[in-house]
Amino acid sequence: MLPPLVQLTVNGRPLAVAAPADATLLNLLRDTLALTGTKRACDRGECGACTVLRDGRPIYACLTLAHACTGHEIRSIESLGSADAPHALQSAFAAEDAAQCGFCTPGQLMAAAALLATNPDPSEDEVIAAMSGNLCRCGTYPKIVRAVRRAAATLRHADPAGPERAHG
Amino acid sequence: MAERTGESPKRRFVSTTVEVEGRTEERVVEVPAFEPTPWDRDAKLTHVGARAPRVDALLKSTGRPGYTTDLQRARLAHVAFVRAPVARGRLTQIDWADVRAHPDVLDVLLHADVPARTRLFSPDITYVGQPLAAVCASTREAAERAVRAVGLRIDPLPHAVTVEAALHAEAVRPGLTNNLMQGAPRVRARGDVDRGLAEAAVTVTREVRTPCVLHSALEPHAAVAEWEGERLTVWESTQGIYRVRDNLAKALGIPLTDVRVICEAMGGGFGAKNYAGAHTYAAALFARRLGRPVSCVIDRGGEQVDTGNRPSSWQRITLGATRDGRLTAIVLDATVPLGIGGWEGGPGEIFHELYACPNVRTHETFAFVNTAAMAAFRAPGHAEGAVGLEIAMNALAKALGMDPLLLRERNIATHDQKKDRPYTGNRLAECYREGARRIGWASREQQRAQAQRATPHRRRGFGVAAQVWSTGGGPPSYATVRLNTDGSADVLTGSQDLGTGTRTILAQVAAEALGHALARVRAVIGDTASGPYAGNSWGSMTVASLAPAVRMAAEDARRALLEAAAGLLAVTPDALETRDGRVCVRDTDRSMTFGEVTAKLGNVMIQGHGSRGPNPKDVGIVTTGAQFAEVDVDIETGVVKVLRVVAVHDAGRIVNPTLAESQLEGGILQGLGFALFEERRLDARLGLPLNVGLHDYKIPTIADLPRIDGHFLDGADPQANHVGARGIAEPAIIPTAPAIAGAVADALGVEVNELPLTPWRVLAALSS
Numbered sequence: 001m002l003p004p005l006v007q008l009t010v011n012g013r014p015l016a017v018a019a020p021a022d023a024t025l026l027n028l029l030r031d032t033l034a035l036t037g038t039k040r041a042c043d044r045g046e047c048g049a050c051t052v053l054r055d056g057r058p059i060y061a062c063l064t065l066a067h068a069c070t071g072h073e074i075r076s077i078e079s080l081g082s083a084d085a086p087h088a089l090q091s092a093f094a095a096e097d098a099a100q101c102g103f104c105t106p107g108q109l110m111a112a113a114a115l116l117a118t119n120p121d122p123s124e125d126e127v128i129a130a131m132s133g134n135l136c137r138c139g140t141y142p143k144i145v146r147a148v149r150r151a152a153a154t155l156r157h158a159d160p161a162g163p164e165r166a167h168g
Numbered sequence: 169m170a171e172r173t174g175e176s177p178k179r180r181f182v183s184t185t186v187e188v189e190g191r192t193e194e195r196v197v198e199v200p201a202f203e204p205t206p207w208d209r210d211a212k213l214t215h216v217g218a219r220a221p222r223v224d225a226l227l228k229s230t231g232r233p234g235y236t237t238d239l240q241r242a243r244l245a246h247v248a249f250v251r252a253p254v255a256r257g258r259l260t261q262i263d264w265a266d267v268r269a270h271p272d273v274l275d276v277l278l279h280a281d282v283p284a285r286t287r288l289f290s291p292d293i294t295y296v297g298q299p300l301a302a303v304c305a306s307t308r309e310a311a312e313r314a315v316r317a318v319g320l321r322i323d324p325l326p327h328a329v330t331v332e333a334a335l336h337a338e339a340v341r342p343g344l345t346n347n348l349m350q351g352a353p354r355v356r357a358r359g360d361v362d363r364g365l366a367e368a369a370v371t372v373t374r375e376v377r378t379p380c381v382l383h384s385a386l387e388p389h390a391a392v393a394e395w396e397g398e399r400l401t402v403w404e405s406t407q408g409i410y411r412v413r414d415n416l417a418k419a420l421g422i423p424l425t426d427v428r429v430i431c432e433a434m435g436g437g438f439g440a441k442n443y444a445g446a447h448t449y450a451a452a453l454f455a456r457r458l459g460r461p462v463s464c465v466i467d468r469g470g471e472q473v474d475t476g477n478r479p480s481s482w483q484r485i486t487l488g489a490t491r492d493g494r495l496t497a498i499v500l501d502a503t504v505p506l507g508i509g510g511w512e513g514g515p516g517e518i519f520h521e522l523y524a525c526p527n528v529r530t531h532e533t534f535a536f537v538n539t540a541a542m543a544a545f546r547a548p549g550h551a552e553g554a555v556g557l558e559i560a561m562n563a564l565a566k567a568l569g570m571d572p573l574l575l576r577e578r579n580i581a582t583h584d585q586k587k588d589r590p591y592t593g594n595r596l597a598e599c600y601r602e603g604a605r606r607i608g609w610a611s612r613e614q615q616r617a618q619a620q621r622a623t624p625h626r627r628r629g630f631g632v633a634a635q636v637w638s639t640g641g642g643p644p645s646y647a648t649v650r651l652n653t654d655g656s657a658d659v660l661t662g663s664q665d666l667g668t669g670t671r672t673i674l675a676q677v678a679a680e681a682l683g684h685a686l687a688r689v690r691a692v693i694g695d696t697a698s699g700p701y702a703g704n705s706w707g708s709m710t711v712a713s714l715a716p717a718v719r720m721a722a723e724d725a726r727r728a729l730l731e732a733a734a735g736l737l738a739v740t741p742d743a744l745e746t747r748d749g750r751v752c753v754r755d756t757d758r759s760m761t762f763g764e765v766t767a768k769l770g771n772v773m774i775q776g777h778g779s780r781g782p783n784p785k786d787v788g789i790v791t792t793g794a795q796f797a798e799v800d801v802d803i804e805t806g807v808v809k810v811l812r813v814v815a816v817h818d819a820g821r822i823v824n825p826t827l828a829e830s831q832l833e834g835g836i837l838q839g840l841g842f843a844l845f846e847e848r849r850l851d852a853r854l855g856l857p858l859n860v861g862l863h864d865y866k867i868p869t870i871a872d873l874p875r876i877d878g879h880f881l882d883g884a885d886p887q888a889n890h891v892g893a894r895g896i897a898e899p900a901i902i903p904t905a906p907a908i909a910g911a912v913a914d915a916l917g918v919e920v921n922e923l924p925l926t927p928w929r930v931l932a933a934l935s936s
Contacts (some may be wrong), residue, residue, distance in 0.1 A: 036238035041435070044861060086229065097225065097827065099225055099228040106231035128871050140830070
């Protein structure tokens with residue numbers, strides 16, 4: 001018997017993907033769709049490296065069943081921007097040196113994108129509260145705080161219809 | 169036979185000493201064909217010393233820089249390990265019947281199936297988490313399910329997980345006659361500590377405990393292996409591609425030329441990823457048996473249990489000093505449970521180095537116990553030893569009625585006391601002064617009074633601690649720099665970038681030496697097939713070892729470029745200089761771009777060879793520094809909040825201040841975790857690790873972030889090597905935890921001498 005289909009939107013593309021009942025959203029993104037920008041670091045909801053957006057809200061893909069995403073819109077790091085056309089957050093992370101090994105970075109960026117979509121001018125404390133579910137072992141936290149606020153300022157001063165708007 | 173005439177020929181191979189992770193090694197090295205003139209502190213440099221952005225920063229922000237765990241291959245199969253559930257015993261039977269029959273399961277490996285040199289899957293169980301067998305399946309989940317379905321029959325044996333138990337127990341693993349490393353404690357001494365203590369006006373003794381802590385890199389240990397005929401390619405998340413290649417060839421009994429190891433990007437190592445491991449061998453063996461690519465990624469539980477740790481320590485420290493605070497004796501008695509394997513990266517070393525004292529004696533007992541083996545973890549030994557030494561220094565300051573900073577300033581080690589030789593430089597006194605200025609050390613009583621008026625249930629405290637670490641690096645390290653026909657340049661070397669920024673720094677050094685634009689230079693690293701030998705990225709050695717080789721290779725290439733350009737510009741090479749990617753005729757406006765020169769040459773290749781020369785003789789090369797911490801302690805809950813850490817270090821020339829500050833912040837945050845949160849807990853009766861995830865094992869989160877003010881003294885160390893740089897990654901972690909412990913004791917008025925400084929320990933200290 002074929003596994004049942006998950007019907008969802010990933011990075012703007014409507015998809016119907018076969019997934020076993022116990023598959024996680026992380027399995028679906030990485031193993032089925034080969035979207036490996038979303039990282040598997042703990043696979044047990046402890047580190048935030050697999051953070052993606054479901055309908056704009058940050059979730060841990062490793063703790064989310066794929067079938068719980070039917071009818072929902074998922075955005076992963078691949079939708080944020082590219083090295084050639086980076087999102088303001090990606091540019092700010094690069095400018096502030098907010099990635100050392102870079103393994104937690106996609107999850108950090110998605111958590112930050114969710115924050116800026118609802119709070120265009122977060123204080124340091126608000127950044128820290130929003131990002132405290134994303135671990136980094138290299139010690140980039142000081143630079144993450146600076147990078148998120150830098151990106152927020154860039155986005156506030158950019159044309160609101162421009163390409164570097166936060167995902168809502 | 170040719171007769172010797174005149175001067176003796178220059179010897180090509182000589183021996184030199186290199187310090188790695190606190191151990192001194194004697195090595196044979198090749199003397200480079202030429203040594204560039206050292207860049208002294210007044211050298212006018214464009215790219216070296218600049219805040220160049222990390223070259224792969226944007227790539228990392230897309231999530232696709234090329235981690236081993238993300239590698240996609242057609243028909244990739246996946247491995248999971250069967251691990252021992254008990255601390256000691258003998259595996260007598262594995263029940264595989266249900267597992268092997270499952271259609272997703274492709275193969276299994278047992279002790280009898282693997283080469284002896286891999287030392288895999290011994291039926292002699294010696295710690296919880298030891299791999300006993302491996303399953304390979306078509307998906308990761310199928311492999312994990314299969315492992316859970318395996319039945320094990322084990323005859324349990326008594327185990328020992330503490331030093332005390334190990335000293336009285338039978339051998340904890342086969343092959344040992346007793347459980348002491350080297351069969352005896354390690355005792356090292358200079359002078360006469362009994363006389364030193366007799367001369368002391370004041371003595372203090374403290375007992376200090378530091379916890380076993382886990383590296384907890386976010387990318388787990390991982391390997392992907394693929395065979396083409398006799399040739400093996402392995403992608404590995406590693407700190408040493410050449411060492412993994414060597415380990416694999418030896419273990420599998422195949423020629424080195426048949427093994428290629430690649431590490432394009434890796435998600436953190438911190439000392440735990442220096443060798444091939446069970447995951448590497450299992451991936452390679454399954455891939456050969458199955459004729460398809462195989463991935464072995466350690467799961468988080470395995471990562472936290474069985475990929476290395478900083479072992480715990482017990483330390484009893486006695487210090488003696490004159491009335492004016494000059495140390496007369498330093499005595500350490502320490503025990504360290506290494507786990508089932510390891511080496512003596514103990515707390516004792518720093519007691520011989522950090523402070524000037526004629527009489528020092530350290531007695532360290534390293535015991536093998538039935539827990540997973542230790543591994544180097546960022547400044548192994550020094551990070552633990554600094555906690556004991558600095559807590560005792562604070563106690564001594566209190567006994568003397570002296571400012572703890574002043575006591576430290578009185579006892580700066582001006583030379584390398586272990587080997588009785590000078591240092592190339594030690595500006596620790598300046599580090600203390602600059603750090604004290606930045607934290608406001610002199611006004612700390614006013615700062616404390618002001619803070620405590622505002623929040624009466626909190627206590628404010630300040631602490632200081634210092635650091636020394638050998639950071640000279642050394643040979644061998646090699647690099648090739650080649651100019652492409654369009655004038656762009658490649659730096660080829662067999663190093664790897666752990667996230668420290670090696671790629672960026674090597675490009676900066678090459679651009680500087682070539683006189684090129686930084687954007688036109690790329691470091692091609694992380695592949696044994698393309699880069700000549702470079703050592704492991706460990707021991708804070710990479711820049712001091714490799715940057716001189718890269719500089720020499722670039723200067724060698726530049727010489728060839730100038731000779732080629734000289735003909736084209738109808739001048740002699742010494743009339744030429746290079747600037748920003750152009751070859752210019754001095755004192756004229758005539759010039760050619762590198763690309764115009766190389767285009768004329770067609771495929772005639774301009775390439776330079778560089779190697780790292782021997783270290784200078786009879787001199788010690790260290791990075792020193794001081795850190796200051798400001799903490800707030802809630803005396804109702806016992807919670808410690810670190811408000812500020814000021815760090816000032818002297819590391820010679822800083823090639824990239826932004827990347828160097830990132831290293832400092834990383835070391836400080838790991839040191840903060842060591843001070844406040846991190847501890848691998850064992851069930852004392854079963855030897856079972858209890859907190860094997862990132863939830864129960866607590867590393868710092870962004871909410872624990874203090875204000876960090878990291879600073880490097882401006883300067884260069886041209887005596888150490890011709891780039892003038894020393895190492896920084898490990899020095900960053902050493903003083904953090906002792907500075908925080910000092911600040912907490914200062915806040916409370918009582919000491920808490922067991923890390924981590926958890927709320928319950930703080931409350932217990934307050935109520936005692």
